[in-house]
Amino acid sequence: MRWSYRLIKGEGKVLSVAISSDGEFIVAGGSDHLVYFFNKESKLLWRFKTKGTVNSVSISSNGELIGVASEDHNVYLLDRLGRRLQVYEMNGRVTGISMTSDGSLITIGSNRRIYLIDREGDILWERESDDFIDKVAISTGGTIIAAIGYSDRMYPIESCLKDRDGNTLFFQDVVQATQGRVYLFDNKGKLLGEHRVPLELRSIGISDDGDLLIGSPSDSRTYLLDIQGNLLMEYNLGGPSAISVAPDGGMFILGFHDYNIYGVDRSGALLWNIEAPGPVNSISFAFNRGFIAVGAGNNIIFSEGIAPFIVDFKESLSSFIGNKDMTQLDHIMDASTKLSSSMIKSIVKRAPINRGLKPEKILYSLASLYERAGIIQKATALYKHAKNIKSS
Numbered sequence: 295m296r297w298s299y300r301l302i303k304g305e306g307k308v309l310s311v312a313i314s315s316d317g318e319f320i321v322a323g324g325s326d327h328l329v330y331f332f333n334k335e336s337k338l339l340w341r342f343k344t345k346g347t348v349n350s351v352s353i354s355s356n357g358e359l360i361g362v363a364s365e366d367h368n369v370y371l372l373d374r375l376g377r378r379l380q381v382y383e384m385n386g387r388v389t390g391i392s393m394t395s396d397g398s399l400i401t402i403g404s405n406r407r408i409y410l411i412d413r414e415g416d417i418l419w420e421r422e423s424d425d426f427i428d429k430v431a432i433s434t435g436g437t438i439i440a441a442i443g444y445s446d447r448m449y450p451i452e453s454c455l456k457d458r459d460g461n462t463l464f465f466q467d468v469v470q471a472t473q474g475r476v477y478l479f480d481n482k483g484k485l486l487g488e489h490r491v492p493l494e495l496r497s498i499g500i501s502d503d504g505d506l507l508i509g510s511p512s513d514s515r516t517y518l519l520d521i522q523g524n525l526l527m528e529y530n531l532g533g534p535s536a537i538s539v540a541p542d543g544g545m546f547i548l549g550f551h552d553y554n555i556y557g558v559d560r561s562g563a564l565l566w567n568i569e570a571p572g573p574v575n576s577i578s579f580a581f582n583r584g585f586i587a588v589g590a591g592n593n594i595i596f597s598e599g600i601a602p603f604i605v606d607f608k609e610s611l612s613s614f615i616g617n618k619d620m621t622q623l624d625h626i627m628d629a630s631t632k633l634s635s636s637m638i639k640s641i642v643k644r645a646p647i648n649r650g651l652k653p654e655k656i657l658y659s660l661a662s663l664y665e666r667a668g669i670i671q672k673a674t675a676l677y678k679h680a681k682n683i684k685s686s
Contacts, residue, residue, distance in 0.1 A: 297336035298571070299594045301326050308589030312353040313578040313596075315395055315434075317585035319357035319374070320578075322594045323348025329362050331376060334585065334596060340376035344368065350390045350429075354397030359413060361400055363388035369402055371415065380415040390430035390441070399436040399481060403427035408441050408477065419483035425475050431500045434541050438486075438504040438521065439479040442495040476508060478521060489523035497534050501543030509534035509548070516548065518560075529562045536577040536589075545581065549574030555588065570595065 301308060306326040313320050320332045329342040329351065346365030353360050359379075362370040365387050371380040390403035399418075402409040408427055410418045425443030432439050474495035478486040486504075497509040504521035510533045518527040536549035545565070548556045551573040557565040572591020579586045588595040 296595070296597045298596075299330070299332070299336070299338070301328075301592045301594075306592050308575060308592060308594050309348065310350045310576045311578050311587040311589040311594060312351050313580050313585060313587040314353050314357040315355040315580050315582060316357075317580040317583035317598075319353065320587045320594070320596055321351045321353050321360050322576075322587070322589060323351045323362060323364075324589065324592075327364075327366075329360070329370075329372070330594065331360065331374075332594075332596070334598070336596065342370070342372060342376050342378075344370065346387075349388065350392075352391050352393045352400070354393060355395040355434075359393065359397035361391045361393050363391040363402065363404075367404075369404075371400075371413070382411070382415060389426075389428055392430050392432045394432055394436040395434040399432060401430045401432045401439045401441075403430040403441055406443075408439070408479070410439060410479075410481065410483065418481075421477075421479065421483060421485070423475070423477060428495070429498045431498050433500050433502045433504065435502055436481050437502070438500060439481065440498060440500045440506055441477045442498050442508060443475045443477070444494060445473055445475075474508075474510070476506065476519070476523065478504070478506070478523070486521055487523040489519070497537040499537035499539030499546065501539050502541045503543060505539075505543045507537050507539050507546055509537055516546075527560070527562065529558070531556065531558065531562070536574050538577045538579040540579075540581045547577050547579045547586070549577045549588065549590075553590070568597075 301324060306324050308322055308324040310324070311320065311322045318334055320334065322330045325347045327344050327346060327348065329344065329348055331339045333339060342362070344362065344364040344366050348362060348364050350363040351361065358374050360372040362372065364370065367384050367386060367388065369382040369384060369388055369391065370378060373379055384404040385407070386405035388402060388404045391400065393400040397413050400411050400413065402411065404427065406423050406426060407420055408423065408430065409420045412418060423443050425445045427441050427443045430439070430441045474491050476487070476489045476491070476495070480486055491510070495508050495510055499507040505526065506519045507516065508519065509516045514533045516529040516531050516534060517525060518529070520526055531548060532550055534548040535551050538547040540546070544560055546558050548558065549570070553570050553572060553574065555568050555570055555574060555577065559565060570588055570590035571593050574588060574590045576589035577586065584598070586597050
């Protein structure tokens with residue numbers, strides 16, 4: 295199943311989407327000041343009007359509680375019927391909101407402050423930062439709260455010029471640069487780590503044990519940090535504009551402004567790739583169900599696993615590795631087995647383990663994708679075929 299919805303104002307942008315962990319409900323918001331609430335069958339159940347751009351939305355696992363962060367300086371808590379439960383007026387624009395799976399704890403980013411509130415609206419704590427807070431995230435169990443901020447400051451640089459006679463002239467100048475900072479707290483408000491990086495940070499995701507994935511467009515890289523701020527992995531995947539992290543930290547979904555969405559495992563191996571209809575601003579993935587919601591351009595997109603991106607396996611594979619190699623692959627799958635052309639292309643071109651175009655390794659990667667999406671029958675068939683090829 296796959297469907298999309300275009301914002302009423304055609305020039306608007308979908309800035310944030312969230313999907314309940316059971317995959318039943320999707321909430322979205324953007325530049326048209328509206329919050330949209332759908333069921334997974336694509337029915338628009340209600341819209342809620344704010345007085346400013348909706349920068350961020352969040353939803354509890356059962357869809358009973360929805361959080362909204364708006365440019366109108368307000369945080370809204372809504373129920374599943376779209377009724378307003380609470381409204382909190384902040385001291386400035388609200389840029390981020392994220393809640394635990396049960397909705398009991400909600401973190402908010404507004405101007406230079408980070409807040410933690412409960413579902414009744416009581417402020418449990420607030421912390422001031424030196425930076426403007428751009429994104430916030432909370433682990434599904436509520437043990438770790440993360441935020442990324444930025445500041446534009448003037449830094450001295452030494453410039454070198456030569457006169458027309460070739461003599462070198464030195465002088466001091468300054469340059470304005472964006473620096474990012476990562477903050478980590480426990481749910482009591484204790485600062486666990488504060489890490490400045492000389493990069494602009496655009497996206498953030500967090501696992502249940504506090505591993506933090508951050509994306510930077512400045513150097514086109516993605517970084518995995520532990521709770522102490524130590525660098526665990528560095529991925530040369532580009533600087534994503536949107537991130538979704540599996541609760542166990544084993545899989546990441548990355549979205550980019552070049553319209554691409556990638557699924558990668560913890561080692562950085564590419565599992566799959568799909569193309570969105572516009573620049574990707576937000577991604578939410580129900581990892582237990584394999585459902586994905588995407589905010590791309592002015593479109594809200596929902597997909598049940600990878601089914602919408604299906605093409606014939608043999609046809610797509612032959613187009614990328616050549617018909618002469620197909621003879622050894624004819625026995626891989628029957629005619630009814632379908633796989634994604636874009637996934638195969640990306641695995642062949644990008645995943646380091648598959649650059650040798652070994653058929654069994656391509657199949658192992660694709661089997662892993664199906665397994666994570668909950669399509670066990672196809673995953674088992676792929677693993678079996680890969681094993682047979684390797685032993686033949």
